[in-house]
Amino acid sequence: MKYADRNARTRADSFTVDATPDVPHPMDYYIWLLRQGSRVILVDTGYDEGEGHARQRPVRMDARMALAPMGLTPEDITEVIVTHLHYDHAGGLHLFPNAKLHMQAVEMAFATGPRMCCDGQRAAYTADHICEAIKRLYSGKVVFHRGAAEIADGVTVHHIGGHTAGLQCVRVRTQAGWMVLASDGAHFYENLFARKIFPIRADEDEVLAGYETLLSLASAPELVVPGHDPMVRAVYPTGPADFIHRLDVGPLKDIPH
16 A cells, blocks of 8 residues: 655765666655455654644645545554564554554664664654554563564464564465565665665675575565566556555566576
8 A cells, every 4th residue: 555755856966886876766655455365564654744844744644534435444454564663564553543553673672773863764754653662562562573484274374584673575376476575675676676776775795694594585576566666566456445555466568686
């Protein structure tokens, strides 16, 4: 589900080294919903209007309203997989009050530890979002994982690191095969297939190793879904609203790789 976009970007904002750094390079912002029978799991929460205003990145679709075409309310969400705690992935935790959070233990340690003394590492986090995660922890609503873990039948998380210390991807069994929601393990298809590095990273070696992990977890390379690429909307069919795309059927068009 696309909830925001940021079009005033260039390729220099997406790749540390690029032959055409000044060329425009738009970015989409997504959250993902997993559904199996009556069980639903939200992957990331996006950010709210206040955060969008503060960062001058307007919300196009409130995460709560994005659920409505799926017949869901925010209160129906009882599980959220938090791929990492950056503002655009955990900025809406407070919008889902009943949710238990699944995250890597190292991500909480990273986001509350000495690396946050560095302005560059801290910039993509927002203190209120981290505080919300800590409140959930003290309410007994956080499950920490250390590496790979099964969340539900056909749903596993896997530590990737690189972009942040505790970034995790989500592997999902679908009718198209094992699909991997890369989140920021690969912002764009080009990051993954050309082995290009996104400028925000905690460990460059882990970023590169993460690309190999993402590909090894998917049944086919085209079943790795990057976290911010507008191309995702071009290759997957539209769902019950124009901002929703159905991924489980697999891409309908070829993805260059």
